Amino acid sequence: MxxxxxxxxxxxxxxxxxxxxxxxxxxxxxxxxxxxxxxxxxxxxxxxxxxxxxxxxxxxxxxxxxxxxxxxxxxxxxxxxxxxxxxxxxxxxxxxxxxxxxxxxxxxxxxxxxxxxxxxxxWPQRSLAKEIVEVIQVPGAVDAEVVAGGRLHFVEYRVQEGGPYAQKEIALLDWPEGVFLAGVLREERFIASTDFDFKTLVLEPEDRLFFMTTHPGFDAIQACFASKRSRGVRRVMVVGGGNVGYMTAKELLTRRLEVTIIDHNSERCAWLAENLPGAWVLEGDGTNLELLESEGLDRTDVLVAVTENDEKNLLVSLIAKQQGVPKVITRVNRTENRRLFEHVGIDIPMTPRQAAVREVLDWLLPDNIDHLALIEDRVELMELELPPDFRSRPLSRLELPQGAVAVALERERRVFLPEPNLSANPGDKILILSAREVTDAVLAKVS
CATH class of the missing domain: 3.40.50.720 (NAD(P)-binding Rossmann-like Domain)
Known part of the structure; x- marks a missing residue:
């Protein structure tokens, strides 16, 4: 093209x-x-x-x-x-x-x-707000997507220093029924569960784990990763009352969460108070520790820093981490700052650019291919409908390149996680997780 x-x-x-x-x-x-x-x-x-x-x-x-x-x-x-x-x-x-x-x-x-x-x-800001709300709803998760018409969940967790999975060999871990561990992202490299060195991998702090789950499996995997405090999200504090902050707060209110939103502009605060009935709107500096403490930062389950200033978002997030907030979600306006945010320990740095790129890719792809998720510009989750001339074979014999793995199969209204006897047939939809650099090879093999 x-x-x-x-x-x-x-x-x-x-x-x-x-x-x-x-x-x-x-x-x-x-x-x-x-x-x-x-x-x-x-x-x-x-x-x-x-x-x-x-x-x-x-x-x-x-x-x-x-x-x-x-x-x-x-x-x-x-x-x-x-x-x-x-x-x-x-x-x-x-x-x-x-x-x-x-x-x-x-x-x-x-x-x-x-x-x-x-x-x-x-509108990248709208896509970002939607992704923030989805992540808030999953305790302990770094990212989450509902796929296959709502019948499957794709969820990402980080291995925590001193946590139950750090320094554990993957082959020795037993995940709940209805859960498929698809792969691990370690720094710049995605290691698929079908790669030759996956089973001997010893998990390290900051590794990202990708799971595909059924509904019961989704509840079970949350229990594996959620801390006691993060298991029930009730109170959310949003710093930044711009478009992203407003849309995030509005959606959270529809889900009956307690929302506090802070912005420095008095006129914007008046507008937010009028348009967000049920939210507690405060005029002030989100980096002011006294203000944050007086408004119950220590009792907050999730803090969302979404001003248009990366330095302010970083400072607010570091304060929240120091005060023990279980989950901190931070807007990163400049992509080059994302690695810095991760390096200093920010839980979930998110940028509206990723969602925007994914939307463009979706628009350009053939009708039988959908991009479902783009993770840190390194890993893609795709859904491909197998053509009529596809030769039926076991899902495990799709001959995908290293760095790619089939994570689920959708047939009519039923969904299946990978298992030895599962066959892929013409008309089935296959969900594939792959490193960005092998995406073209995946499409050539399957589509």
Whole structure:
């Protein structure tokens, strides 16, 4: 496919990185340094404005299968999409950061005026808020997804220093029924449960464990990892009352949790108080220890730091960790800061960019393939529907590359975890967990 990406920032750069090996990519950016920044990728870089018709023509937008507007300015993205569509781009994807634009673009009257000039609007902040709420609901988990139409759970846990699984050999661990250990992420390397060295692996602190579970298995695995204090989430403190904080708090209130939200802006606090009935809204500095202590930080089950300032989020999170809050979820606005947050012990650093990249990948994939999760830009969970000409064989004989494993099979309304006698047949849906670098090989083997 010929894909034109406007903007080489956090989102645009990640999309180019994810797609450049299998698609013809052109990146448009105003900064001349972009060429050096993307030098390791097989992409063409044009320096200029995404709203300049001549630049768009040079990028061959008229031949583009997809145009992705991912600059840091909503207005530029909107105009660029309309120009690209007018020049002949087949599909346009537009990133926005303001809730007001989402309201306008979802209004049927606006759609009638614009026609199909913008095929899909993406709002990373909304995706991030949704992921935060999902993680809050699973005690002890670093990440969680509901898949297969709600019939399976994909959940990620971290091995804790001094915890029950640190320094234990995987082969000696016995997991509950309805639980499948799919693999381990150790620093940069994903080790699938089918890899030759998996069974002899000795778990180390900070290893990430990935499980696929049934509903009963999900309850059982939570009991294995949740501390006594974290088993029942009742009180959540949200620092940062922007879009992400507001959407997170609103969803948590619908789940009957006690929510305190703190923001430094008095006008925003007044708006939050009016639009979040049931939440305790405070005006103040979320890094003020006296304020946090007076509002019961020591009794808080989860703290969510989602301001637009990474340094403030980091400080708030470190205070919460020091005060013994069981789960701390932290927004990371700049991807390069994620490793730093992990290094200093932040439980769950999350970035809206990951969710945004996943949405674009979903849009571009064939109809029989869905991206279900993207973990730290290193591991993917995919669902593939086996074609009519697929030759039936045991699930264990799919001949996937090292670093990939089939974690579940869906047949009509039934789901199955891997077992020796389970066969894969045409029309079945296979869930596969794989390292990013072998994804293309997986698709070639199965699809």
């Amino acid at each position: 010929h894909i034109v990406i406007a903007g080489a920032g956090e989102i645009g750069g990640q999309i180019a990185k994810a797609l450049h090996t299998v698609h013809d990519i052109v990146v448009i950016d105003r900064e001349a340094e972009t060429r050096e920044k993307l030098a390791q990728l097989d992409v063409q870089v044009l320096v200029g404005s995404a709203t300049d018709v001549e630049v768009l023509r040079e990028a061959k937008v008229d031949m583009a299968d997809v145009f992705v507007a991912a600059t840091n300015w909503d207005e530029v993205n909107l105009l660029a999409c309309m120009l690209a569509k007018g020049l002949g781009a087949r599909e346009t994807l537009c990133f926005v950061g303001k809730a007001s634009y989402m309201d306008i673009l979802n209004d049927p009257r606006a759609i009638e005026i614009l026609g199909t000039r913008i095929d899909k609007v993406l």
